[in-house]
Amino acid sequence: MISLLFLLNASKNMAKVNFGNEPPFLDAANLESFSLTDSELSSYDGYHIHPSATNHQSDAMHSTNKCCTQPHDEIGNVFGDRFHGKKRLTQFPRELLVKIFKFFNVQTLFHIASVCKLFNNLVSSNLTWLAVAQLRFPELSVETLSTSSIPVQISKVNWRAYYLERLELEKPLPLIWKEVFYPRVIEPRYAHTGTVIEGNLYIIGGENSILSRFNDVHCLNLETSEITKCHTRNEIQLISRHQAIGYKESIYVFGGYDGVSNFNNLKKLDTVTQTWSIPKTSGQAPICRSNHGCVLLGHDVYIFGGNNQMSENDYQVLGDFYKLDLEAMRWEDYTDQHDGYIPSRRSGHRLVEIGGKIWMFGGGVWCKSAAAWKEKYNQVNVYDPVKRCWRLLEEEDNASVCTFSSCAxxxxxxxxxxxxxxxxxxxxxxxxxxxxxxxxxxxxxxPNSPKCRDMGVLVAIGNHEMLLFGGNHGGPKDDWHVLQSSIDVLADVLYDKAKNRRKSVRRNEERQHFRSREGIA
Incomplete structure (x- = not known):
């Protein structure tokens, strides 16, 4: 039977890479907890793993360490066909291998993936990374995830990506703000929108006071850092407090306020021709509004709430919910299509898509006569478009902010x-x-956090990086800040290197076999 210590000695010789507060390599201190699971594996006759090693196996591993120069050589001796024990690890059932692999470090798993196709498939398996994550974070048990207020669809989560993200976020200073000094082309503003299309960030509209608004469009090239003003055709009206969604090569703008009244016409900006148009839609469109929430999910745009002011004495806070299919260009009222619960009316909230669900944060009820917030919310409501149901996340330790936050x-x-x-x-x-x-x-x-403000634009420019522009605090802002992150960059590099190393080993073995067959020294 293969010795677990034999396996451990190989793992200890892997190159050390810092992945945060991850558990150490499986060693003698972990053997007791590992052996406790042996009883669970009784159905695998002949495949038991014993925490005790024979002397000749340990000595053999020790002598192997002296002659090996590459980590994959050592792993190959343990995991591959060169090991002459009674049971090769490649002969173990996949379920048992997953139970073994979950005790290894990230860098060890990446090296294991280079040994053979079986191990590469197992290390790439979502099930393996779920087991690794559950060992490190006990709160990820299947029972906890399935019974939480927002149940998790375990099979649809990329557990490798999640695990690496959690490890990085536990490091000291995984995030840092940095002010970026782009050319000062855009006037200071707030209540504008920022939309990323094909590596370009488009800033549309906004205001710099209650009396002054914009209808201009600026484009920031995220690669060259060049900012240009777009000379659009068919200019739109002055607009702020609207929402914009990027889909394919176009930006769709809905709602907004010009200082007198709100809008409900849908506007489309073709970023290639830089032309504004009013697309034709069917179905019942939402009423006029501003300060609403808006998000894209697939090819559907979802809009919730906002406020409507058609005249000085006609003001209302909304709580309706609409969907616009951008392929069929059809509106549909989803206000009453839900499973019993729908969030209360509000404005100044934000909608964000994560994991195929809509996450709504914050908002409040503005009292125009008192010029103050009547209600403020800092809870999160989650909408599942498959089940068509809303759920309120009932947590006591919510964020301490509420309205006009920047979310991404x-x-x-x-x-x-x-x-x-x-x-x-x-x-x-x-x-x-x-x-x-x-x-x-x-x-x-x-460190280096931007100064306090609201109504700024925060957009994701990478999976874990965000860019902040503008906002309001005693006046409009025109500064840029980027939130930088170290998440998953090193891990992806190591994973790619492990796959390339496996290919390189195969090529070397084939070359050596050919030279031996041909009698080439």
Whole structure:
């Protein structure tokens, strides 16, 4: 039988790479906990793993270490066909291999993937990474995930990506703010939108006071850092407090406010021809509004709430819910298509898509006569478009901000920055993340944080990087800040190298076999 210590000695010789507060390599201190699971494996006759090793196996491994120069040589001796024990690890059932692999470090798993096709498939398996994540984070048990207030569809989560993200976020200073000094082409503003299309960020409209608004479009090339003003055809009206969605090569703008009234016409900007148009739609369109929430999910746009002011004395806060199919260009009222619960009416909230669901954060009810917030919300509501149902995330430790925060997706995290404080009327510079798997909030202390504000634009420019522009705090802002992250970059590089190393080993073996057959020295 293969010795577990024999396996451990090979893993200890892997190149050390820092993956944060990950458990150490499986060693003698872990053997007791590992052997406790042997009883679970009784159905695998002849495949038991024993925590005790024979002397000749340990000595053989020790002598092998002296002559090996590459980590994959050692792994090959243990895992591959060169091991002459009674049972090769390649002969173990896949279920048992998963139970073994979950005890190894990330870098060890990447090296194991280069040994053979079987191990590469297992290390690439979502089931393996779920087991690894559950060992490191006990709160990820199947029972906990399936019975939480927002049940997790375990098979649809990329557990490798989630595990690596969690490890990086536990490092000291995994996130850092950095001010970026782009050319000052765009006037200071707030209540604008930012939309990324094909590596370009488009800033549309906004305002710099209650009396002054914009209808211009600026484009920031995220690769060259060049900012240009787009000379669009068929200019639209002055607009702020609207929402914009990027789909294919176009940007769709809905709602907004010009200082007098709101809009409900849908506008489309073709970013190739830089032309505005009014697309034809069918179905019942939502009424006019501003300060609403809007998000793209697939080819569907979802809109919730906002406020409607058609005249000085006609003001209302909305709680309706609509969907626009951008392929069929058809509106559909989803307000009453839900499973019993729907969030209360609100404005100043944000909608973000994560994991195929819509996450709505914050908002409030504005009282126009008192010029103050009547209600403020810092809860999260989640909409499942498959089940067509809303769920309220009932957590006590929510973010301490509420209205006009800047929100974006950061991997599996709902990122929330700035906005108005729950307990005061002051704006904030705090940064929060909600883990959409464990449903736990975290407040961050990040160096070089931008000054407090609300109504700024926060857009994801990478899976874990975000760009902030503008906002309002005692006046409009025109500064740029990027939130940089170290998440998953090193891990992806190592994973690719492991696959390339396996191919290189095969080529060398084939070359050596050919030279031996041909009698070439």
């Amino acid at each position: 997706r950061m991997g599996f995290q709902l990122a929330v920055w700035g906005g108005q404080e729950m307990e005061t009327n002051w704006t904030s510079s705090s940064f929060f993340t909600l883990d959409t798997i464990t449903l736990r909030w975290r407040k961050w202390s990040i």
